[in-house]
Amino acid sequence: KQEVTQIPAALSVPEGENLVLNCSFTDSAIYNLQWFRQDPGKGLTSLLLIQSSQREQTSGRLNASLDKSSGRSTLYIAASQPGDSATYLCAVCGYGQNFVFGPGTRLSVLP
Amino acid sequence: DGGITQSPKYLFRKEGQNVTLSCEQNLNHDAMYWYRQDPGQGLRLIYYSQIVNDFQKGDIAEGYSVSREKKESFPLTVTSAQKNPTAFYLCASSIQSLSPLHFGNGTRLTVT
Numbered sequence A: 001k002q003e004v005t006q007i008p009a010a011l012s013v014p015e016g017e018n019l020v021l022n023c024s025f026t027d028s029a030i031y032n033l034q035w036f037r038q039d040p041g042k043g044l045t046s047l048l049l050i051q052s053s054q055r056e057q058t059s060g061r062l063n064a065s066l067d068k069s070s071g072r073s074t075l076y077i078a079a080s081q082p083g084d085s086a087t088y089l090c091a092v093c094g095y096g097q098n099f100v101f102g103p104g105t106r107l108s109v110l111p
Numbered sequence B: 001d002g003g004i005t006q007s008p009k010y011l012f013r014k015e016g017q018n019v020t021l022s023c024e025q026n027l028n029h030d031a032m033y034w035y036r037q038d039p040g041q042g043l044r045l046i047y048y049s050q051i052v053n054d055f056q057k058g059d060i061a062e063g064y065s066v067s068r069e070k071k072e073s074f075p076l077t078v079t080s081a082q083k084n085p086t087a088f089y090l091c092a093s094s095i096q097s098l099s100p101l102h103f104g105n106g107t108r109l110t111v112t
Helices: none
Strands: A004-007 A010-014 A019-025 A030-038 A044-051 A056-059 A062-067 A072-077 A086-094 A099-101 A105-110 B004-007 B010-013 B019-025 B031-037 B044-051 B054-057 B064-066 B076-078 B087-094 B107-111
Touching: A004 A086, A010 A019, A019 A030, A019 A086, A019 A105, A030 A062, A030 A072, A044 A056, A044 A062, A044 A072, A072 A086, B004 B087, B010 B019, B019 B031, B019 B087, B019 B107, B044 B064, B076 B087
Parallel strands: A010 A105, B010 B107
Antiparallel strands: A004 A019, A019 A072, A030 A044, A030 A086, A056 A062, A062 A072, A086 A099, A086 A105, B004 B019, B019 B076, B031 B044, B031 B087, B044 B054, B064 B076, B087 B107
16 A cells, blocks of 8 residues: 655745755555645645656746655755745555545745 | 635534535546545545546545535535544545646534
């Protein structure tokens, strides 16, 4: 059964810093991986989707990488801003399976 | 604007009562999902539907029921058999299974 973990559980950084969020999964036979952002009391907003055949995806200041063999994905946020403060979740989709979610990393960017 | 609408945003019920959460989408997506989110935990799948008039149990279906009579609607009923119903409930949809998920803004249910 696929298990997804995210480290760290919480992160606090000063504004302007570059940062990396980690997502690990136990079964490398995945179809795709999706990164989401969740603001307090809100639903999830999709940030990036990486197909299993891809190594990375970029959107603005965000870059997500995927290493299936090691069961890892990272979300890189460049030049962080206070508006980036939120919880970031990754979700992994296996063949013929539904998405399995990690518990999230709560990010605080201090002005 | 296309999207997923969940209502109400907040819901309060007494223990022993059934309650139905609404989820409507105008994205013309075939697949719809219900997740439960508890503090400090990842989302857990309750039920999903890949096509109208068909749905499947997820990981934590006990105490819940759903229907999928229309493509755009996937209501979730939390029954009195659900032992810990207080949670944040999220509805999602995708074009088809394995496609990217799109989420509504959630319903926070409190049962006392």
